[in-house]
Amino acid sequence: MAIREINNSHPQSYAIRRKTLDRVMNNTGRVIGNFLIEYWALMITCALGILVFAALSVPFLSYFGLDGISKRIFFALHLVCAQIPSHSFYIFGHQLGMCERNFSIYTAMFIGSLIFVLSNKRIPGIPWWAWMLMILPMAIDGTTQMFGLRESTWELRVITGTLFGLANVWFALPLIQKTILESLPAQSLNGKAPH
Amino acid sequence: MTKSQDQRAFEVVFYTKAGCHLCEEAQDMLEDIAALTTYKLTEIDIRSDPVIFEKYRYRIPVIIVNNDTIVEGRIDFKDLARAFHLR
Numbered sequence: 457m458a459i460r461e462i463n464n465s466h467p468q469s470y471a472i473r474r475k476t477l478d479r480v481m482n483n484t485g486r487v488i489g490n491f492l493i494e495y496w497a498l499m500i501t502c503a504l505g506i507l508v509f510a511a512l513s514v515p516f517l518s519y520f521g522l523d524g525i526s527k528r529i530f531f532a533l534h535l536v537c538a539q540i541p542s543h544s545f546y547i548f549g550h551q552l553g554m555c556e557r558n559f560s561i562y563t564a565m566f567i568g569s570l571i572f573v574l575s576n577k578r579i580p581g582i583p584w585w586a587w588m589l590m591i592l593p594m595a596i597d598g599t600t601q602m603f604g605l606r607e608s609t610w611e612l613r614v615i616t617g618t619l620f621g622l623a624n625v626w627f628a629l630p631l632i633q634k635t636i637l638e639s640l641p642a643q644s645l646n647g648k649a650p651h
Numbered sequence: 652m653t654k655s656q657d658q659r660a661f662e663v664v665f666y667t668k669a670g671c672h673l674c675e676e677a678q679d680m681l682e683d684i685a686a687l688t689t690y691k692l693t694e695i696d697i698r699s700d701p702v703i704f705e706k707y708r709y710r711i712p713v714i715i716v717n718n719d720t721i722v723e724g725r726i727d728f729k730d731l732a733r734a735f736h737l738r
Contacts, residue, residue, distance in 0.1 A: 518670045530672045534725075541673060541724045542709045549708075550670055 493636055497573050497629060504566035507536065511559055515550035529553060536562075543613065557598070557613040564621030572629045581630030582623070590623030661690035661735060666713040668697050677712035677726050688735055690716075 492499075510529050517526035533539065533553040543555040552559055572579050582590075594616035601608045665681065667674040681692065697704045697711060707713050713723040720734040732738045 514672075518672075523670060523672075527672045527675065531676075539673070539725055541711060544709070546709070549668075551672070 493640070496636075497569060497577055497633070500629070501566065501569040501573050504562055504569055507533075507554075507562050508559070508566045511537075511553035511562070512547075514553040515547035518550040519548040526550075543610075545610075555613075556610050557594070557617040560614045560617030561621040564618040565625050568622050568625035569629060572625065577629075577633045579626075579630055581628075581634070582626050584627070587623050587627040590619045590626075594620040660717055661688065662717055663690045663692045664715040664718075665692060665694045666697050666703070666707045666711050666715075667694060668708075668711055671711055673725060674712040677714060677731075680726060680728050680731050681714070683728070684731060684735055684737070687732075687737055690735070 511533055514526050514530050514533070517523070517529070530539070530551075530553050537554040537558040539551070539553070540555055541551055543557065545552045545556055545559065554562065597608050597612050597616045600606050663681070665677070667678070684690070695703065697707045710723050712726060713721065714726065714731065714734070715721050716734040722730050722734050729738060
């Protein structure tokens, strides 16, 4: 009799546990999803800001004698930049963590995404052809230099890199936000109309 | 040129500066090379001479092997080894 009771109650307790787990998973997923929908642009901005700040911190840390930290940051930044000395800026005689072109790209992307976040993600995006036009100068400058056809200058690296960085965030971030808003159910918009 | 002749001939000039992270990396590579072959090293701090400083300030680390092969900037070990005829 006791055995029959246990056998009968097992499927019920399993079902309850399963429902509870489903509810927890759903709620967790919803919280993470809502967080990402709300703060995705801020997270990108923070990541870019950390990169720019890290690159800038290298010469200052070296100047103040903190070579151990400076060296670690410098070599970590090699993951995103070739760090060619002759193509780099120097502060206090110490090389920045990124070359001129990459520093311009990431700084422009950081500033662009910061403006986008501060505008409450309302800045409209540029069309694809404008994006192409803005990245073309860097493509030409970088490619011709890479194949040894000519040598670029720091001014050209900065200008073309800045255009490239701005174009990327100005094209991609509003597009991501538009896609998110269009894919959300109407009641989730909280009165926000899609752009 | 045989390996023993190479070893006798290697004269290395290493332009560097304190606080240069790439120079420290290049120094480590030179130590690795020292385990494979012998060479005479002359290390020059570019701040010791204004002319040398102006010439190399945006290029260091610069390694000149036998006064003809120059390896500089972000140095790849393969390039350095090739300069010592090791690869």
